[in-house]
Amino acid sequence: MNRYFFCIKHTLLNIHYLKNFIRHYAISTFVDVLHSPFVFELYEYCIKKQKHAPAIFRDIENVRTRLIKNKQTLNYTDYGANSKQTGFSKRVKVSTLARNHLKPARIAEILYYITHHYPYQNIIELGTSLGITTSYLATGAQTHLNAKLHTVEGCSDVHGIAGEVFKQLNLGSAIHSHLGNFNTVLPKLLEEINDLDLLFVDGNHTCEATLDYFNQCLLKAHKDSLFIFDDIYWSKGMTQAWEEIKKHPKVTVTVDLFFIGLVYFRTEQVKQDFKLRVI
Ligand SMILES: C[S@@+](CC[C@H](N)C(=O)[O-])C[C@H]1O[C@@H](n2cnc3c(N)ncnc32)[C@H](O)[C@@H]1O
Structure with a gap:
């Protein structure tokens, strides 16, 4: 069974997620991409399961396995949608975070192929x-000279472990890892760059916060930018944010992979929403 079906418990307990999952697989397609050469290329090179996986995938997955076995506890400070109050802290095992918080390999691979295939220069991950997942993004981006990946994490202990992961994978110099709340770090990062080429939002899954990050980043988007939103069916609020983003006048093409949603601003293309299957 494909690895992205890992979260069966979450799926069964979350009626909104389950309903949309069934709907997505009933109406999504492989075929309608043929009408758009741009989306066809995206599907062929990034979304479709590729025949030969680069060796680094195995290295990253070995690190993930070690994290899943790590029973050490850390002080987890939550600034996201799950926090009862912002900055609420609790003791959590590394293994628990590794099992529940990370994108499964199949989706992370797609992110690798996206940064590998397209020459995105300024990349921000929230x-x-x-x-x-940062390691997958960074490894793909390393293909392109001058690509710069910024990633932001609010919890200090988690940020520390991510730093060790980057060192283990020899990605220390490829990743600019920032500690702080998205609310404070994102505006500073956006101030420093002229163009935002790729944005991946995977934290603080509320409708309000997602739309806020979208609107802030939109000011630095250009016609070849790509914004990716994680967990667009995780809650009614996230689906509402996704629907509003799709309707935005600057958004032209969207690609809904159920687990993540891709947003393009290509002026040369008519507005069209695709729903594709990840297998
Ligand atoms: C789902 S996890 C990210 C998983 C990661 N992208 C992966 O797949 O490997 C979300 C992370 O965002 C952080 N986060 C959530 N809201 C935040 C905020 N407002 N500011 C900073 N960090 C935040 C959480 O601490 C958590 O570690």
Whole structure:
């Protein structure tokens, strides 16, 4: 069974997620991408399961396995949608975070192929967690000279472990890892760059926060930018944010992979929403 079906418990307990999952697989397609050469290329090179996986995938997955076995506890300070109050702290095992917070390998691979295939230069990830998905993004981006990946994490202990992960994978110099709340770090990062080429939002899954990050980043988007939102069916609020983003006049193409949603601003293309299957 594919690894992205890992969260069966979450799926069964979350009626909104389950309903949308069934709907997505009933109406999504492989075929309608043929009408758009741009989306066809995206599907062929990034979304479709590739025949030969680079060796680094195995290295990253070995690190993930070690994290899943790590029973050490840390002080987890939550600034996201799950926190009862912002900055609420509790003791959590590294293994618990590694099992519940990280994108499964199949989705992380897609993110690798996206940064590998397209020459995105300025990349921002909101939500580093233990750094597994960041490592996929960074490894793909290393293909392109001058690509710069910034990742932001609010919890200090988690940020520390992500730093160790980057060192273990020899990615220390490829990743600019920032500690702090998205609310304070994101505006500073955006101030420093002229263009934002790729944004991956994987943290603080509320409708309000997601739309806020979208609107802030939109000011630095250009016609070839890509914004990716994680967990667009995680809650009614996230689906509402996704629907509003799709309707935004600057958004042209969107690609809904159920687990993540891709947003493009290509002026040369008519507005069109795709729903594709990840298998
Ligand atoms: C789902 S995890 C990210 C998983 C990671 N992208 C991966 O797949 O490897 C979300 C992370 O975002 C962080 N986070 C959530 N809201 C935040 C905020 N407002 N500011 C800073 N960090 C935040 C959480 O501490 C958590 O570690």
